[in-house]
Amino acid sequence: MPNETYENQMKDSDIIFTAISTGSFDNFQQAESAVVMLYVTDMSFSRSGISHALKRLEKHYAQGV
Numbered sequence: 001m002p003n004e005t006y007e008n009q010m011k012d013s014d015i016i017f018t019a020i021s022t023g024s025f026d027n028f029q030q031a032e033s034a035v036v037m038l039y040v041t042d043m044s045f046s047r048s049g050i051s052h053a054l055k056r057l058e059k060h061y062a063q064g065v
Contacts, residue, residue: 004046012049017056028061 025031039045
């Protein structure tokens, strides 16, 4: 399990947010599904980093990309 320091959480969040927000997802539901499939099962990403990225993505898609 990764070291869940604040820095690692933010690094994980940034990686996920950048990868998904620059992808070709039409809405938050598609982006959320991608995060679940790609990152939740990958134990190298912190759980809190994934959660933070999902919150950022929700706001990003609410703004209408």
